Amino acid sequence: MGFVNFIIELLKDPRAAIASWIAMGVAPTLGFIFLIVFIETGVVFFPFLPGDSLLFAAGFFAAPDAATGEPGALPLFALLPVVWLAPIIGDQCNYFIGHFFGRKIIESGKVKAMTPERLAKTEGMIEKWGPLAVFLGRFFPFIRTFMPFISGISGMRWSRFTPFSVLGGLVWSSLFTFLGYFFGGIPAVQEHFELVIVLILVISLLPTVIGLLKAKFGKKQAPEAA
Numbered sequence: 001m002g003f004v005n006f007i008i009e010l011l012k013d014p015r016a017a018i019a020s021w022i023a024m025g026v027a028p029t030l031g032f033i034f035l036i037v038f039i040e041t042g043v044v045f046f047p048f049l050p051g052d053s054l055l056f057a058a059g060f061f062a063a064p065d066a067a068t069g070e071p072g073a074l075p076l077f078a079l080l081p082v083v084w085l086a087p088i089i090g091d092q093c094n095y096f097i098g099h100f101f102g103r104k105i106i107e108s109g110k111v112k113a114m115t116p117e118r119l120a121k122t123e124g125m126i127e128k129w130g131p132l133a134v135f136l137g138r139f140f141p142f143i144r145t146f147m148p149f150i151s152g153i154s155g156m157r158w159s160r161f162t163p164f165s166v167l168g169g170l171v172w173s174s175l176f177t178f179l180g181y182f183f184g185g186i187p188a189v190q191e192h193f194e195l196v197i198v199l200i201l202v203i204s205l206l207p208t209v210i211g212l213l214k215a216k217f218g219k220k221q222a223p224e225a226a
Contacts, residue, residue, distance in 0.1 A: 010036070011050055014057040022061065022073050030078060033058050034086045037173070040145060042090030044097060044105065047145035052176050055083055056196075059180025066185045076181065083177050087138070087169035091148040095161055098152025106153075122146045123154070131160045138168030 010017045021029040033054065040049035062074040097105075106119075122143055125133035134156075137147035151161050183189055189196050 007049070010054070011048075014050055014054045015060065018054075018057050018061055018074075026074060026078065029074060030082045033079070034082045037083060037086035038090040038093075040090070041087045041148070041169075042093035042097075044094060044145060044149045047142045051087075051144075052141070055173055055176035056180035056184065058083065059177040059182075060184025061180075062177070063181045063185050079177065080174070083173040084170055087173055088166050091134075091165040091169060092162070094145070094148035095152040095158065095165070098149035100152075102149060102153035119146070119150070122150045126150060126154060126156070131156065131164045134161055134164040135168040135171075138165075138172045144168075144172075 018029060018033070021032050036049055036054055037051050039046050040051045058074060058079055062072040062076040062079050064071055122133075122137065125137060125143070125147070129136060134147055134151060137143045148161070148165060
């Protein structure tokens with residue numbers, strides 16, 4: 001139950017979670033950030049972890065104090081390599097899990113989040129965009145967890161997968177970290193930080209929800225048309 005409570009608290013308020021980690025020191029905090037982003041990306045069983053909002057909150061703690069100019073609690077020069085490496089290494093791990101064990105995992109039915117609709121959406125992106133889908137999928141929750149996994153299953157060559165995976169990981173992690181760094185200190189954002197986190201989650205989930213609804217209602221309309 002300890003791990004479940006940890007995840008619930010992280011989902012509820014990433015800023016409070018990082019603040020509690022900082023009390024233990026910079027190195028443990030960077031380690032936790034790396035671990036969460038890596039697991040969300042690299043372990044197909046945990047697509048629900050809050051990568052976007054965690055990076056935003058981490059960027060907030062790296063920003064200097066607007067009033068005093070004092071450095072942030074997290075040094076940006078140390079944070080950036082962590083948030084860059086975590087998704088890149090995670091993608092590699094997930095690709096090879098899919099390549100060697102993907103079919104057995106899907107057939108086992110143990111990954112409840114891996115619904116047929118989500119699998120179909122991920123596979124559809126790969127069919128439409130090819131390796132570019134690996135880059136685009138990085139910006140969609142759930143999809144970014146399944147994309148390297150499905151890429152490994154589909155037989156996409158590692159040499160085609162990796163450049164787009166690395167580019168996607170760098171752009172995604174930099175984008176959300178710098179959003180927190182530059183905008184997290186704005187008084188209105190600080191006052192409504194939890195609401196901002198919720199909005200980030202909603203906006204990032206919106207394309208996935210729309211895609212699932214289209215897939216669901218599209219299937220209903222097909223039999224009616226027939």
